[in-house]
Amino acid sequence: MELKPVAKRFVLHWGEMGSTWGVNRTVAQIHALLFITGRPMNADEITETLDVARSNVSMSLKELSNWNLIRSVPLMGDRRDHYETTTDVWELFRTVVRERKSREFDPTIEVLRDCLKSGDIASEDKAAQMRIKETLALMEALSAWASEMIRLEPATMMKVIKLGAKVQHLVHGKQVSVKAAE
Amino acid sequence: MELKPVAKRFVLHWGEMGSTWGVNRTVAQIHALLFITGRPMNADEITETLDVARSNVSMSLKELSNWNLIRSVPLMGDRRDHYETTTDVWELFRTVVRERKSREFDPTIEVLRDCLKSGDIASEDKAAQMRIKETLALMEALSAWASEMIRLEPATMMKVIKLGAKVQHLVHGKQVSVKAAE
DNA sequence: CACAAGTTTCAGTCTTGACTGAAACAACCG
DNA sequence: CGGTTGTTTCAGTCAAGACTGAAACTTGTG
Known part of the structure; x- marks a missing residue:
């Protein structure tokens, strides 16, 4: 599968970022690919799209499983494992x-x-x-x-984040308008 | 300078952790050393204590400066640069x-x-x-x-952290006891 | 200015770990 | 059971970058 320009850029950048964090490039790229594609892919598709060795993909998928970042989903009429990541x-x-x-x-x-x-x-x-x-x-x-x-629920977490430093008023015992959180 | 057992363990562990994050081992070790020692040290002292190459120390000090993690302090009657990190x-x-x-x-x-x-x-x-x-x-x-x-001020930030997930009640518009934050 | 003390740079070496390709293994099907 | 398809392992290669040691440079001093 040939990636469209933006998807390609996204995958490549994510891969570079991965190496800055603890994750190696291929692992980060595979994750980015599954995320942006948004549908389950099998190892061969991934191999072809990213142009790396089949075994590298296999190892990286295992790594991503250890991170609980992907799960394998069975597809009707296809014996191969297909992997997907959350799109949330x-x-x-x-x-x-x-x-x-x-x-x-x-x-x-x-x-x-x-x-x-x-x-x-x-x-x-x-x-x-x-x-x-x-x-x-x-x-x-x-x-x-x-x-x-x-x-916390994503929606709640988002509100807490948006509230930001305003929480400091709470710990200082002041009144805070709830409106500020939205 | 020979490190005492706990200080040594601290420095070595910090060094290993550094490599898991973006920082290389020597850089992390030097920082840990300055932190645990709590007084300005010059490059030669660091070199001797950690047993790495002098030039490696030089490079790593520069890296730590880029991270704003150390500052050089002049010492009366000593031409050499001495470096310290915050102990806070x-x-x-x-x-x-x-x-x-x-x-x-x-x-x-x-x-x-x-x-x-x-x-x-x-x-x-x-x-x-x-x-x-x-x-x-x-x-x-x-x-x-x-x-x-x-x-935020450290003390304030600590309170916010200690408050933890209880902030969620705030974004839900409920009453929160300030006592919970202490 | 010559010398000493201190600092930085840099070419080359060494280490780590990512990546490959082939071979071994496993599961399924006629 | 033999063949086909799919998956995993592993020894070896390669690349990135940490680290070294020596040389170059800079600064201060008599």
Whole structure:
């Protein structure tokens, strides 16, 4: 399948962005392709469209499954696996946040807790101990916050985002017009 | 300078994490070192402590400057540049968010806008056009939201984070006890 | 200005991990 | 069961970019 100009640009850009994040180019491209195409595709179609090795596609599809970013859907009269991704950007965002949190945040929180528990912590100077504690506290707070936020309905999350920094008035105990959120 | 066990573990872990994010190992290690040490260090001290090439340290310090994560401080009676990083984790967090936003989000927003403006967009099917628009809208909303949030005082931001998903009640127009935020 | 101390640059090496192509494997069908 | 179609694995290749060490450069000092 030959991509139209805009779709092609989208896929290529997404691929480049992927490498800036933790994801490799092919994985990001496949995801972008499924997203923009909006219908289930089989591995051969993907291979042909992106012009990469068949096995590369196979590996990347597995990776995307691990990220919960694609699911395979059976198609009547076709033995091959077909894959699709959600076309709901909010759903997508939620998944990415959840996965990155568990890959990048949670392990670090573990290490920091472990550092503080270890007998060796006492030999560090007070200020350094304090900084580790603060780092842990910040990461725990962000982690808990993210977990809560991704449980919200897309529409609700959008409103919260749109509300933006205005929430600060709430924590300061002031009255906030709900209208501001819309 | 020989690192104490916990500091060493912290630096090594931070370095590994760095590679998962966009930052290379040495850059992340140097930053972790300055953070945990909590005092200005010169390039030679860093070189010796981390046991990497002098030039590698030089390059990495430049990279950290580009990220606004370190600043050089003059020390009385010492010609060499000494570098320090903030020891305030919230300040740190803010800087990382700002920089990542401008490196990873803003360019993508540009590309998406460009896609939608281009003459080629009309030849894509309606649903695909819609998805690009929605992606752009989401990224713009998140970008604007992040810009607002990093302007808050650390203490305020902490309260907002702690408030967490309870904000949803605000956007639904319900009464929220400020006590919940503390 | 000559020298010392400090810093930056850069060509080349090394490491990591993405990617390929072929072969092995699995499932299905006549 | 043999053949066909589809999927996965894996050893080897390749590319990107991190890292090194030496040389070039810059700045300050007697």
